Amino acid sequence: MMKEAKRIPVLEVFGPTVQGEGMVIGRKTMFVRTAGCDYSCSWCDSAFTWDGSAKADIRMLTAYEIIEQLKELGGNAFEHVTISGGNPALLPQLGELIDSLHNEEISVALETQGSRWQNWFWSVDELTLSPKPPSSGMLTNWSVLDDIVAKLIAGKSSFCLKTVIFDQADLEYATFVHLRYPNVPFYLQAGNGQLKETEPERMLPYLVERYEWLIGQVMPNPELKRVHVLPQLHTWVWGNKKGV
Amino acid sequence: MMKEAKRIPVLEVFGPTVQGEGMVIGRKTMFVRTAGCDYSCSWCDSAFTWDGSAKADIRMLTAYEIIEQLKELGGNAFEHVTISGGNPALLPQLGELIDSLHNEEISVALETQGSRWQNWFWSVDELTLSPKPPSSGMLTNWSVLDDIVAKLIAGKSSFCLKTVIFDQADLEYATFVHLRYPNVPFYLQAGNGQLKETEPERMLPYLVERYEWLIGQVMPNPELKRVHVLPQLHTWVWGNKKGV
Numbered sequence: 302m303m304k305e306a307k308r309i310p311v312l313e314v315f316g317p318t319v320q321g322e323g324m325v326i327g328r329k330t331m332f333v334r335t336a337g338c339d340y341s342c343s344w345c346d347s348a349f350t351w352d353g354s355a356k357a358d359i360r361m362l363t364a365y366e367i368i369e370q371l372k373e374l375g376g377n378a379f380e381h382v383t384i385s386g387g388n389p390a391l392l393p394q395l396g397e398l399i400d401s402l403h404n405e406e407i408s409v410a411l412e413t414q415g416s417r418w419q420n421w422f423w424s425v426d427e428l429t430l431s432p433k434p435p436s437s438g439m440l441t442n443w444s445v446l447d448d449i450v451a452k453l454i455a456g457k458s459s460f461c462l463k464t465v466i467f468d469q470a471d472l473e474y475a476t477f478v479h480l481r482y483p484n485v486p487f488y489l490q491a492g493n494g495q496l497k498e499t500e501p502e503r504m505l506p507y508l509v510e511r512y513e514w515l516i517g518q519v520m521p522n523p524e525l526k527r528v529h530v531l532p533q534l535h536t537w538v539w540g541n542k543k544g545v
Numbered sequence: 546m547m548k549e550a551k552r553i554p555v556l557e558v559f560g561p562t563v564q565g566e567g568m569v570i571g572r573k574t575m576f577v578r579t580a581g582c583d584y585s586c587s588w589c590d591s592a593f594t595w596d597g598s599a600k601a602d603i604r605m606l607t608a609y610e611i612i613e614q615l616k617e618l619g620g621n622a623f624e625h626v627t628i629s630g631g632n633p634a635l636l637p638q639l640g641e642l643i644d645s646l647h648n649e650e651i652s653v654a655l656e657t658q659g660s661r662w663q664n665w666f667w668s669v670d671e672l673t674l675s676p677k678p679p680s681s682g683m684l685t686n687w688s689v690l691d692d693i694v695a696k697l698i699a700g701k702s703s704f705c706l707k708t709v710i711f712d713q714a715d716l717e718y719a720t721f722v723h724l725r726y727p728n729v730p731f732y733l734q735a736g737n738g739q740l741k742e743t744e745p746e747r748m749l750p751y752l753v754e755r756y757e758w759l760i761g762q763v764m765p766n767p768e769l770k771r772v773h774v775l776p777q778l779h780t781w782v783w784g785n786k787k788g789v
Contacts, residue, residue: 316764317764317765318760318764319760319764319773319774325773326570326571326773326775327570327732327773327774327775328772328773329763329764329769329770329771329772329773329774376765376767377767377770378764378765378766378767378769378770379770380770380771381771488571502750505749505750505753506746506749509749509781509782512782513782516562516563516782519573520560520561520562520563520573520622521561521620521622522622523620523621523622525573525622526573526621526622526623526624527573527624527625528572528573529563529569529570529571529572529573530563530571530573531570531571531778532778534775534776534778537753537781538753538756538757538760
């Protein structure tokens, strides 16, 4: 009897496009977005992955089927795939997809909030842990995050921490995160509070203002010294449009 | 007799601000801009470093004096310095500044076109080689660039290649560069052809359009697979303003 391939709940496969944020900002990449999340952040830009609104669109795909779709869309023009969610760390079966991509000489970036560990974290080429600040309405489980960070450091993984910032309380949270894990590359990202806006022309001045505000907050702060401050570049170009 | 400290021709010291481009985009950093260049790119955004217009502003500073100025401006809130020009690679005496910064636990990024070698290249934490495409009006000396890339690879340096893109000829040049050095991280950067514009509000739509154009060119291209595509983020926020 053949071993049945473990299926992955997928909501979007798109690209090639540029990664719009974080440690691989600008990188040419394909995206795979998985369904399901253990969080429900107030400002989540992909709430359809967990709020039930796109339940009918979830496709249960094997790693092989996902790679076929990536090739159909990206042809021979990519060698990098970003897995996002939802929270992909809910899916132990992702290890097979990551290994299969590596077998095709494709690198893999992945983002998760750092609420669950998976052994395949060690295989991800660029792993982003994005603990959620107070404005999200979520609570961080520090002992879980401590454990994940310790395992990644022990495994010499290439990873970073990233926190989205909307306000002063978020900045204080980010400072706490950075001081708790001072040797992990740290990214502060200006939050997008205009998720309903459909006109990029109207969004752009708002997003630039938020980014400039965040720069102004971080630059004089001696506790936030070894950091990156970035916007979500894709929203500057495409607003809230999906699939780009 | 005391050994006289070798002085460095400096035109700007500013920050802390964010690095707006390339491999350390978003990084909180201070800037030191040196005077003098062996090139005269048609679209240079810092032509005052070589066209004589700011000759009277050049200050001949020691490494110690530069670090004093950096501390005066950035206080205790930085640990990263970017050295730019002009072409800083014209200055053998920069090695002393880089070593002195390292002694203070400050990392150093540096950008140069790759027309000259200096042994201190090996000491730079993030070195960007930015060979100039046809639109610049400059000609690349490939044997010099080959030699620099080989030395950096042999020295296990952390470095990247970056090319500014204005048009199709620049894209062909960039493809040539990337295929010549396929294992060096490669960044394509949308060019700014509006250096005289003083209103950020007018520049922004132009810059977004140029970035989107570049993304559109690179995404389907199978020869530009393992690449980053980035704008100059600082121009999106501050336009052509200097010192930010």
